[in-house]
Amino acid sequence: MDESRIELHREAITHINEKGFYIWENAFDSSFCDEILDEISRLETLSTPRSLDNDFHGHKTVRYYDVLNYGEIWQRVATHPNLLPVVQGILGKDCLLNTFGTSIINPGETAQPMHVDDGPFIAAHNSALRDRPRLGKSLPRQSIVVNTMIALCDFTEAIGATRFVPESPKLDYPKAIDSDRWFNASHPAEMPKGSILFFEGQCFHAGGANRTQQRRFAVSVYFCAGYLRTQENFLLSISPDRVETFSDALKQLIGLKISRGGGLGHVYNHNPKGLMRHVSMPFVETD
Numbered sequence: 087m088d089e090s091r092i093e094l095h096r097e098a099i100t101h102i103n104e105k106g107f108y109i110w111e112n113a114f115d116s117s118f119c120d121e122i123l124d125e126i127s128r129l130e131t132l133s134t135p136r137s138l139d140n141d142f143h144g145h146k147t148v149r150y151y152d153v154l155n156y157g158e159i160w161q162r163v164a165t166h167p168n169l170l171p172v173v174q175g176i177l178g179k180d181c182l183l184n185t186f187g188t189s190i191i192n193p194g195e196t197a198q199p200m201h202v203d204d205g206p207f208i209a210a211h212n213s214a215l216r217d218r219p220r221l222g223k224s225l226p227r228q229s230i231v232v233n234t235m236i237a238l239c240d241f242t243e244a245i246g247a248t249r250f251v252p253e254s255p256k257l258d259y260p261k262a263i264d265s266d267r268w269f270n271a272s273h274p275a276e277m278p279k280g281s282i283l284f285f286e287g288q289c290f291h292a293g294g295a296n297r298t299q300q301r302r303f304a305v306s307v308y309f310c311a312g313y314l315r316t317q318e319n320f321l322l323s324i325s326p327d328r329v330e331t332f333s334d335a336l337k338q339l340i341g342l343k344i345s346r347g348g349g350l351g352h353v354y355n356h357n358p359k360g361l362m363r364h365v366s367m368p369f370v371e372t373d
């Protein structure tokens with residue numbers, strides 16, 4: 087990898103650690119974005135079912151998840167050299183894909199409540215992560231999650247650019263009741279097509295309201311530390327035949343490699359990479 091790209095990674099990692107977010111303008115070529123847009127259009131033509139349609143994720147927002155089951159292009163999105171190394175710089179090389187899907191905000195969609203993406207990992211029963219110590223006085227806690235929002239069109243405030251509060255990882259987690267206050271303090275991530283907004287899991291953010299007649303096309307690639315359980319269960323949702331076609335980097339991201347240190351995720355005490363097909367237990371009829 088050339089030195090100038092590595093320097094950009096460093097700049098992004100430092101900014102995320104200090105401010106909780108980073109915008110890498112034009113990180114994806116316009117032609118690559120167009121390929122992704124063609125794939126989204128193909129999924130829409132096939133009437134692919136939406137994964138989510140609710141008050142929080144929106145009723146006018148198109149969310150396709152488990153996209154690794156669709157066109158090959160999704161495999162290149164998750165491991166893009168302007169995306170994955172930045173996330174690994176925060177979460178470690180053994181980080182995992184947590185969720186991966188579209189966030190296409192249609193005209194008329196209202197803004198989401200402000201929230202943090204640590205959310206699923208700090209839910210009420212999980213005080214161990216919720217109450218983890220800060221890295222120093224007025225500093226964030228250890229990062230467990232990083233999300234990315236890839237703009238597939240120009241992001242403007244009016245079209246519903248993601249809203250975020252700079253330096254919010256240094257604050258206490260937001261309460262639902264304070265959503266309007268944090269929304270008023272937030273900035274729209276205005277950025278040209280092909281840019282990536284990186285935001286650390288403690289950063290307060292929300293999808294914006296779309297007040298235009300155009301659709302806001304975006305993809306979210308959301309990662310967690312290698313020792314956490316992921317929201318999407320990729321090892322179940324993607325067939326072994328399909329997994330065989332993935333790059334080593336992508337196999338690792340869906341959990342086919344033991345995490346560093348404690349050997350989490352082994353198969354018969356072996357690294358599962360390449361072994362899944364050979365060692366997985368055959369189905370045995372018991373009666």
Ligand SMILES: O=C(O)CCC(=O)C(=O)O
Pocket residue numbers: 143189198235246247248249291292293294304
């Ligand atoms: O689409 C966006 O801009 C943000 C979406 C988001 O934060 C979420 O769904 O949790």
